[in-house]
Amino acid sequence: VLGLGGDVCRLGDPSSCIYGAGMTDLWLVQLSYGLGGVAVGLFEGTFLSVISPLGKNTKTFVIMGAPLGFFINNTILATFNYYGMPSVVYYYFTAACLPFAMWIFHRNRPPV
Secondary structure, eight states, X not given: OHHHXXXXXXXXXXXXXXIITOXXXXXXXXXXXXXXXXXXXXXXXXXXXXXXXXXXXXXXXXXXXXXXXXXXXXXXXXXXXXXXXXXXXXXXXXXXXXXXXXHHHHHHSOOO
């Protein structure tokens, strides 16, 4: 939850500061990348260690989720962007999906 929470903060940085407030300082990019690195570092190791006992097929299916997310963001949303969708929708869409991901992960995690 901490890793995904950091990812929500990373997504809120560009959407609120850059698009919302019109700030163009370079430190915002560094903050966003820093938060993203911490979020991925916390989430990935924890997530893979939790799903390891569930078997090889489950782990393979879960690891395939990352390319699926990449595909949605970089093809489907890019197509909408080509036809006039504002770029800030990328951030809103991804930030809106993260609470659902946290809930699904929490609901399906093995008992502690």
